[in-house]
Amino acid sequence: MQDNLDILSRAIHDWIPADRPVSQAPPARELEQLLDLQLSNEGAGQEALEQGIRDYLHYNPDVSKAGFFKLLYSGLNKPALLGDWITSLGNATMHTYQVGPVATLMELELIRQWNKLVGFDDGEGVMVAGGSQANLIGMMLARHKTCPDFKTRGADGRTLVAYVSDQAHYSAQKAANVLGIGTDNLIAVETDDYGRMIPTALDQAIQTSLSEGHTPFYISLTAGTTVTGAYDPVAECSAVGRKHDLWLHIDGAWGGPILFSEQHRDLLANSHLADSFTWDAHKLMNVPITAAVILVKQPGALQAACSGGGADYLFHADENAAYNLGERSIQCGRRADALKVWLSWKAEGNNGFAAKIDYLQSIKQYCVDHIEAHSQLEMLAPALYLNVLFRYRPAHLTDEEELRKLNIEICAEMRRSGGAYVDYARFKGHTGIRLILANGDVEQSDIDALLADVQRIGDMLVARG
Ligand SMILES: Cc1ncc(COP(=O)(O)O)c(C=O)c1O
Structure with missing residues (x-):
């Protein structure tokens, strides 16, 4: 040792x-x-x-450096890192209280706190191996509501149809595949210029499915899309969902933590109208990967959809049975991810996370103001959250493909030369540099350096032809 x-x-x-x-x-x-x-x-x-x-x-x-702008996490959360190490030292597993007693109680407290933020008064939940799995469980819960027999008998011949926005994370496709829905039956609903789902387009897509004799069963909204950080309008889409009696999920893997911030939580107003909610602690809360949860408004729904087996040897009917989380999960062995989240939440308090978000929002605004004031830089989407999608665009260049190549090359050259690590992404046909503000150590000077680098490398590449 x-x-x-x-x-x-x-x-x-x-x-x-x-x-x-x-x-x-x-x-x-x-x-x-x-x-x-x-x-x-x-x-x-x-x-x-x-x-x-x-x-x-x-x-x-x-990834701890301020210059790591590439992904939806960045920085160093020391209490969470310590928690990650201690988790491996203890090597608890989360199916039963007996083999993870404190971890179980910590996970239950986290779930209470998360539900409070989302607005699920009697909600339940279980930690999962990432936002993709949380989204999968969200879809599975919806499938169980519409087709309770699917679990035991398999598909009954109906074509089930799910709806996400055309900006939703690709984990929805994985879920449609794994759950036997079929990726062709996942409809990408049109979004507006912000990348937000258009409620009338959602309604129209559902009507179309009905007219084809299909069975709509699930809507997943995104709170904080991967590329532009857009928030789908919950109240309006929830009204459409209610009209057709569909399960409403919110994928808040990236944008859920906005609920900590009094100043900015309006972006995700009405989250309580959903039936289930995905939250990743390993993104903006910066807990080491993986740490995520699926939250569910209706107690008992997880167990109804996920349980099965294990009663003969594992899930004993003892005095702790009500604390066994295993039957809410699709896993057997499950890492005790609660400790690292609990330690960092204990250390930061809700106010600590709120302060981080408010600070990063101010840095985001500083960055956007500089881009908008610059004649050769251009925003490609409004930046309401912590994603800044922009591009270098010299006045003489208009060809979309050339601009795409140029901006991709700027990202590559910046990384090769030891500068900031950013990536590129496409939105509504335009390719730009995607800057993610997830690291609370980023300062205005880091933004100045990054934008100066983009300008310098862009000019150099253009001069080189
Ligand atoms: C909006 C959104 N949902 C879900 C996911 C998937 O999360 P995970 O990587 O934890 O599986 C991501 C990942 O980037 C995401 O951006």
């Missing part, structure tokens, strides 16, 4: 130098040649293990 602690200490202090670039991995084929990855019959000594760890850390992007 002491040897391992020594390695951990050296890894933290010596092997992650503060001045290293955000990203420094060569292409996969090159990296394969540089590393000793081979496993063999004979075990290796400490030196080989240390080398493996050093390589792992050296080539991994430094």
Whole structure:
């Protein structure tokens, strides 16, 4: 154990130098040649293990840095990191209270707090392995409501149809595949210029399905879309859902935490109208991956849809039976993700997360103001949340394909030259640089440096032709 602690200490202090670039991995084929990855019959000594760890850390992007703008998480949440380590030390599993007693009680407290924020007064929930799984469970709950026999008998010949916006995360497709709905029966409803689902288009899509003899069963709204951070209008879409008696889910994997902020929570008004809700703690709350939850308004719905088996050897009818979370889950062994979320929530309090969101919103506005004031930079979508989608566009360039190539190359060149790590994305036919503000350590000077780099590299590439 002491040897391992020594390695951990050296890894933290010596092997992650503060001045290293955000990203420094060569292409996969090159990296394969540089590393000793081979496993063999004979075990290796400490030196080989240390080398493996050093390589792992050296080539991994430094996601704790302010310059890591690529994904929906960035930064270092120290209480949560500690919680992640202790979770592995304790190695609890979450099917029964007996083998994860404190973790179970912590998870139940988290679920109470999350439900309070969303507005599910008697809600329940269970932590899951990521937002994609939470969205899958949301769809599964809806399927169970419309076709309770699907669980035991399988499909009954009806064509079930689900609705998401054309900006929804691709996990909806995965869910439609896994649950036997069929991805062709997942309808991408049109969005407005903000990337928000248009309620009349939703209604129209449902009417079309009905006229084809199909069975609509599920609407999933997005709170904080992946590319532009748009929030679908909950009240209006919920009215459409009620009219047709459909399950309403909200995918708040990225944008759910806005509910912490008094100043900005209006973006997600009426979340209580949903039947279920996805929340990722490993995105804006910056807990190490994975930490997510599916919240459900109707108590008992999870167990009805997910339970089955295990009674003979695992789920004993003892005095703790009501605390066993396993029957609400589609997993058996489940990591105790509650500890790291609980520790960071305990340390930050609701106010800490609210302050982070309010601060990042002010940085977002600073960034947008600078882009809008700049003659060669252009916003590609309104930025209501913490996504800024923009592009470099010199006055003489109008061809969409050339602009796309140019902006993709700017992202690549910035990363190669040790600058910020951003990615590109397409929205309504235009490709731009997607900047995600998830790291509470980002300062105005980081935004200044990034925008100056975009301008400099853009000018250089244009000059080079
Ligand atoms: C809106 C949205 N929903 C769901 C997901 C999937 O979450 P996870 O990566 O935790 O599976 C993402 C991931 O980026 C997302 O942006």
